[in-house]
Amino acid sequence: MGKYIIHSTLRPIGSQVVNKLGMFSFLSDEPVAAKGTDSAPNPVQYLLAAVGSCMGATARDIENHEPSLEIKSFNTDVYGETTTYDDGSSKVTHITIKIKAQTNLDPVDHQTFLHEVIRMCTVHSSLEGSVPMDIEFVE
Structure with missing residues (x-):
């Protein structure tokens, strides 16, 4: 189980928050x-980035545990x-x-890998059921 604590402070300029x-x-x-002041991404942009970042990190974690898997590129x-x-x-x-x-996987195993990334992604799993999501695999 992971615990995360983030301290956020509203600055006295615009809507800037230091986290x-x-x-x-x-x-x-x-x-x-x-x-x-448009000096940083807004919270919704960070939420969306968290989805993509978590999927990338999850893909790498799967690769680290599967010696036969080689990720050549992974983009969201x-x-x-x-x-x-x-x-x-x-x-x-x-x-x-x-x-x-x-990846270096055959098409069937590649699809299985992509579905496993989605299943294991913490941020996706946290939002699933609360926000409708469509996921597309792009060639």
């Missing part, structure tokens, strides 16, 4: 049109749609994930 975890820190912000494009409601709240309402990967 600190261990020795790492990163900024999030909003576009100028949303009264931010993650698209998110948000909806703003009458009360001003908003939500990510749809995510599309496009995965393009090259």
